[in-house]
Amino acid sequence: MLEASGLMVYYENMLALNNVGLKAEEGSVIGVFGSNSAGKSTLMYMLSGVLLDIRKKEEMRGGERITLLGKILLDGEEITTLAPHERAARGIVLCPERRRIFGESSVIENLRIGSYLAPRNDRARDIEYVFRIFPRLKDHIHRQGGFLSGGEQQMLAIGRALMAHPKILLLDEPLLGLSPAYQKIVIDSIREIRTARGITIVIAEQYARPVIPVIDRGYIIENGSAILEGSKEELMGNPDVKSAYFGV
Known part of the structure; x- marks a missing residue:
């Protein structure tokens, strides 16, 4: 609590x-x-x-x-x-206002960055979970974050936060x-x-x-x-x- x-x-x-x-x-x-x-x-x-x-x-x-x-x-x-x-x-993990993703990094790189505090063995499973709730991100897995739409960037920001467990x-x-x-x-x-x-x-x-x-x-x-x-x-x-x- x-x-x-x-x-x-x-x-x-x-x-x-x-x-x-x-x-x-x-x-x-x-x-x-x-x-x-x-x-x-x-x-x-x-x-x-x-x-x-x-x-x-x-x-x-x-x-x-x-x-x-x-x-x-x-x-x-x-x-x-x-x-x-x-x-x-x-x-306690913050998903900040206005997304603040890493615009020059790809979707998958942003997710990996978010997982630095989590057990490495969980990374692949966690990425699949993010793609399950946000399947649109999987379609743009290698696209730079800065080229995503605002809605896609918000999905990525939440996904990155989830990677930190x-x-x-x-x-x-x-x-x-x-x-x-x-x-x-x-x-x-x-x-x-x-x-x-x-x-x-x-x-x-x-x-x-x-x-x-x-x-x-x-x-x-x-x-x-x-x-x-x-x-x-x-x-x-x-x-x-x-x-x-x-x-x-």
Whole structure:
């Protein structure tokens, strides 16, 4: 189980995340919804540890002062100070916003890069699993990532994250810029990953309507603060939430 409490992030004197908590039970799918600049990506960077690296780089170059507060637990053990690679080794894997694949590397090379933390003997089986959920990638196995469509790049980004054997998969804006057809492929893959592998999934997304059917619990974030949480039934039963985030 992943549990976070009292998370706060300051960029100089600007408060980007304000006392946010989150709980993701093993095998659950959690949605984090909010508009642009609400704090969703900051939360994902906090959970994955990426903000620790960003803070370190800013300190080294004498740049922006970043302050991080709060506590993060993985299966009851505090991991708040662990570096991103240490969290990834423990199973917390981030699939970042805007894909960020290796554009000059082929599909198969991107997948192999993603497997560096996993047992080498599992690589071939894991690649076949990725191709099973995203058969379109197999058709472009030797194509450079930069020449794939946006939807194909998103499939590759998720596939690369799966190669690391995540226990907790963090998906940051996985539907951004995708057509409805590709959105459906991504949502179907989330169902498959959860069912077949029991992976805990946390999805940060602005457009909640396609995501709401697959989540167990959701959080609404505005201006860096979690203003509401509940099951998908509770969220969909709130008329203000339905109007603002689900488009109904």
